[in-house]
Amino acid sequence: MEDSQKKLAEHSGKSRLEKIGKTISFLCIAFIVFVVLSILYFVASKGIATFTKDGVSLIDFLTGKIWNPGSIGENGKPLTGALPMIAGSFIVTLLAAAVATPFAIGAAIFMTEISPTVGKKILQPVIELLVGIPSVVYGFIGLSVVVPFMRNTFGGSGFGIISAAIVLFVMILPTVTSMSVDTLKSVPRYYREASLALGATRWQTIYKVVLRSATPGLLTAVVFGMARAFGEALAVQMVIGNAALMPTNLITPASTLTSILTMNMGNTVMGTLENNVLWSLALILLVMALFFNILTRWIGKKGAMN
Amino acid sequence: MSKVTIKELNLFYGKFQALHNINLPILKNEITAFIGPSGCGKSTLIKSLNRMNDLVEGCTISGEVKMDDENIYAKECNINLLRKRVGMVFQQPNPFPMSIYDNIAYGPRTHGIKNKQIVDELVEKSLRKAAIWEEVKDDLKKNALSLSGGQQQRICIARALAVDPEVLLMDEPTSALDPISTAKIEELVIGLKKDYTLVIVTHNMQQASRISDKTAFFLNGKIIEYDETRKIFTNPKKQETEDYISGRFG
Ligand SMILES: Nc1ncnc2c1ncn2[C@@H]1O[C@H](COP(=O)(O)OP(=O)(O)OP(=O)(O)O)[C@@H](O)[C@H]1O
Ligand SMILES: [Mg+2]
Numbered sequence: 002m003e004d005s006q007k008k009l010a011e012h013s014g015k016s017r018l019e020k021i022g023k024t025i026s027f028l029c030i031a032f033i034v035f036v037v038l039s040i041l042y043f044v045a046s047k048g049i050a051t052f053t054k055d056g057v058s059l060i061d062f063l064t065g066k067i068w069n070p071g072s073i074g075e076n077g078k079p080l081t082g083a084l085p086m087i088a089g090s091f092i093v094t095l096l097a098a099a100v101a102t103p104f105a106i107g108a109a110i111f112m113t114e115i116s117p118t119v120g121k122k123i124l125q126p127v128i129e130l131l132v133g134i135p136s137v138v139y140g141f142i143g144l145s146v147v148v149p150f151m152r153n154t155f156g157g158s159g160f161g162i163i164s165a166a167i168v169l170f171v172m173i174l175p176t177v178t179s180m181s182v183d184t185l186k187s188v189p190r191y192y193r194e195a196s197l198a199l200g201a202t203r204w205q206t207i208y209k210v211v212l213r214s215a216t217p218g219l220l221t222a223v224v225f226g227m228a229r230a231f232g233e234a235l236a237v238q239m240v241i242g243n244a245a246l247m248p249t250n251l252i253t254p255a256s257t258l259t260s261i262l263t264m265n266m267g268n269t270v271m272g273t274l275e276n277n278v279l280w281s282l283a284l285i286l287l288v289m290a291l292f293f294n295i296l297t298r299w300i301g302k303k304g305a306m307n
Numbered sequence: 308m309s310k311v312t313i314k315e316l317n318l319f320y321g322k323f324q325a326l327h328n329i330n331l332p333i334l335k336n337e338i339t340a341f342i343g344p345s346g347c348g349k350s351t352l353i354k355s356l357n358r359m360n361d362l363v364e365g366c367t368i369s370g371e372v373k374m375d376d377e378n379i380y381a382k383e384c385n386i387n388l389l390r391k392r393v394g395m396v397f398q399q400p401n402p403f404p405m406s407i408y409d410n411i412a413y414g415p416r417t418h419g420i421k422n423k424q425i426v427d428e429l430v431e432k433s434l435r436k437a438a439i440w441e442e443v444k445d446d447l448k449k450n451a452l453s454l455s456g457g458q459q460q461r462i463c464i465a466r467a468l469a470v471d472p473e474v475l476l477m478d479e480p481t482s483a484l485d486p487i488s489t490a491k492i493e494e495l496v497i498g499l500k501k502d503y504t505l506v507i508v509t510h511n512m513q514q515a516s517r518i519s520d521k522t523a524f525f526l527n528g529k530i531i532e533y534d535e536t537r538k539i540f541t542n543p544k545k546q547e548t549e550d551y552i553s554g555r556f557g
Binding site: 189195196198200201202205210213214 | 357359362387388389390391394395397399401402403404405413414417418463466467470
């Protein structure tokens with residue numbers, strides 16, 4: 002009796018191991034949190050300096066249409082209008098997502114509902130491969146295929162929003178597809194059975210039950226794709242033309258937040274206005290990333306409630 | 308009168324034969340119970356009455372299942388129409404993640420009823436038949452998944468009734484429920500007899516003897532005995548049947 006009591010009171014090897022594990026994982030988390038907070042602080046402090054130190058007004062920055070931070074405008078202030086890039090980023094993202102969504106959901110339906118064996122054996126590996134291709138490759142293909150095609154079809158240089166949107170569409174398609182597949186797969190089989198047992202056809206079942214109950218997950222997939230498109234720099238920069246001009250059509254050179262950032266970050270001096278406004282662009286990207294993140298969480302919560 | 312007649316039915320899952328030469332009548336406006344130990348083929352047989360087995364890959368069937376003289380395994384048989392005529396209630400309550408109203412309206416809408424007033428009426432009628440109208444009538448917009456298990460199962464019964472089936476198959480409909488919900492559903496099932504032909508799979512001997520008119524006892528994919536429920540439970544002809552209902556195996 003006493004023996005067993007002692008044993009219970011004693012720290013066993015297992016519980017010690019548990020403690021060590023807990024400590025290690027706590028340290029890892031603490032480290033990650035520290036890094037994230039540092040990045041946030043760094044970008045924010047630099048990005049805000051444009052407005053606090055250099056005296057640019059936030060309104061001018063967000064709504065100004067002329068981007069030339071090196072020179073002074075008529076009102077005596079530097080030309081730091083970021084609207085062309087903000088608009089460019091949103092337009093390419095929305096276009097890419099708008100085209101990718103039906104394709105991705107269609108492919109996902111095929112892979113889960115119509116032909117799971119082909120889906121599993123052929124499409125799944127292909128998509129996984131596509132997800133893993135580095136973005137510079139997509140950009141390169143865009144540069145050598147899409148841009149010339151646009152040039153021949155619409156004239157001009159071929160660089161522009163449409164080329165960027167196409168490259169982004171191809172790039173996010175596999176991600177959105179594979180997330181959609183996971184979502185459709187997680188729709189319980191018994192929903193499908195219940196629908197079929199009522200005499201519904203396969204399409205009715207897919208449309209009215211499977212897609213409907215998968216909607217939150219599919220939205221999350223699309224938002225995820227948008228986040229990726231919004232943040233993509235290299236591939237976009239290679240095909241959009243990088244002219245910091247208000248986009249007036251889809252086939253002339255334009256720019257996005259990321260493309261201007263990557264183009265210019267090596268050419269400015271730390272602490273100057275030219276450098277600080279780039280950080281302000283980065284801050285917008287960060288805020289958008291946060292926004293996409295919150296959006297997916299919100300969708301998830303809404304989905305769980307329904 | 309026989310509503311459904313099963314003749315020389317053999318069913319294979321791949322190479323494994325799950326049903327051996329089944330011959331069985333399902334009588335109209337009666338409750339037929341399938342009993343037998345786990346894995347003996349009760350679910351398999353009940354699912355071959357509305358061709359849900361078609362969904363199982365590698366499942367092959369020979370023989371005949373006739374519903375009112377029409378072979379449901381004939382090539383020209385319309386499966387969607389068949390499943391409308393032969394409703395099914397599953398072991399786990401499985402309402403759709405939608406409102407109560409949309410759950411019940413799903414079937415009628417699927418079969419082309421668009422008129423809101425007709426759908427409204429069907430929803431109310433079906434919920435009443437499933438003895439759940441009083442509990443949910445003020446809350447038809449509520450998500451069906453927020454109901455209790457017993458209520459969900461009655462929603463599923465109402466959902467099945469809404470397409471106006473002739474036969475209702477129930478595979479262990481109360482095995483996931485508490486005794487009170489079970490009693491409610493048993494009462495409800497007995498009440499459905501006058502309008503429908505019912506088949507119920509159950510592991511609960513009392514349940515089978517309480518509610519069914521005929522009982523078929525299964526063992527290893529064969530029907531060992533089929534008779535009036537009263538006879539099966541008081542005076543079985545086969546030793547295996549007696550052993551099973553007296554709880555000696557299974
Ligand atoms: N989809 C399937 N593929 C292969 N074998 C199956 C499949 N479904 C059932 N079986 C097999 O067929 C036999 C009969 O199964 P069935 O589900 O009809 O039994 P049951 O009588 O309903 O049992 P329980 O009382 O446990 O529900 C079992 O041996 C089972 O392993
Ligand atoms: Mg079963």
